[in-house]
Amino acid sequence: MKTKQAYATLPHVSGFIDWLAAELDSKTLFNHQYVDRRSGNEWSCDSLFNAYESYSWSFPGNARLAYNTGSCSTSNAKALEALRQDLLAAGTDDTLVLQAATDVMAWGGVTARNVGWLKANKVGLGRMIQEVKIALIQKDPDAPVLRSKALRFNAGMTKIYSLICPDFLIYDSRVAAALGLLVVNYCKAKGLTQVPSALCFPWACAKENENVSAPKRRNPSTGTLQFTRLRSGAHHARWNMRANWVLSQVIAHQAAAQSPFQQIDAPANALRGLEQALFMMGYDLGHAGQVSNG
Known part of the structure; x- marks a missing residue:
């Protein structure tokens, strides 16, 4: 599609894909930790794949579809x-x-x-x-x-x-937060002082009480590296497709051919695994750095 090719040629899109594919299994760039608000336990990972290995989402069983409750x-x-x-x-x-x-x-x-x-x-x-x-x-x-x-x-x-839809990831506030964090790391690695418009993946707030004592941070903005807010409808759909394109290309990149993400067994796949890694990281980005209130 022309629209896909147009996005692919925007400044820094291919550069970010190349960078992330090469760093996909980094043991230094993606160390992350936070406190799970429900359990009070500290969650941490030392890589993106380690975040996937620690994936947890508790869901109810469904008798009609014959699956039980689970979380792994x-x-x-x-x-x-x-x-x-x-x-x-x-x-x-x-x-x-x-x-x-x-x-x-x-x-x-x-x-x-x-x-x-x-x-x-x-x-x-x-x-x-x-x-x-x-x-x-x-x-x-x-x-x-x-x-x-x-x-x-x-x-x-x-x-x-x-x-x-094939190769279509869930783009929610947690995935958006972590993807923005990856873009921040890319900008810092490349010496960029502004987030490239094509990589300005919009973020959304966590659903929680406004007066909560320890709010979860989902805004990846820091210093001059600023991201915009996610809007439902066409805006969400457009950025969901862009996230699909970028992360699909990362998984398909030659530099990521030996990544452990490629070994994820069906019915899941490498892209779903990367999405789940971002989901886990994006629960709370922490409070390091200067964060915009906008």
Whole structure:
């Protein structure tokens, strides 16, 4: 697609891909730690793959789809595969798509508002999701369906499209935070004082009480390296596709051919593993450096 090629040729896109592919297994660049607010335990990793190895997402079981509750990468991979097959089998049948999509929201812990919207928009839901799917597969952010004001594209819907589109990652606030952190490392390595516009992956706040005593940091901005806020709809869809493109190219890069990410077994794959590594790192970026309040 012309749109994909246009993004690929923007300044620093190929440079970031080359850099990250070469540093993908670095044991020095991606040391990270934080305190899990629920358990009170400290989480840490010494590499991106180590972050993947420590992946944890607790999800409820689903008797209809025959998977049990779990939290590790293996159990999540099985649940996601069952959800993916269910979504694909639903086709454009609104009732089946509603049921499948609702189960995805339950897995992702994002039923609030999302399920209500899905139910309210049941009529035509199957066809709408298929139209968005086609535009995403064609990597065309300017497709009318992706520019429509009626488009719902948020942390919930990205989970649905990550299951029915090939090489499509979940772009939520945690993944966005960690991807921004990688860009900060790239900028520092290259002596850049501004975040290149093509790498300015937008961030979103964690869902938590405004008065929480220890808020989680999801804004990767530091000093003059500033990132913008993520907006739902077309903005989210466009940057989700850009993140897909960049990280897919990193995984496919010759410099990453021997990375342990390549050894991840089906039904998961290297891209899903990298997404899960970023998900874990992006829980809290910590408070080092000067962070913008914007």
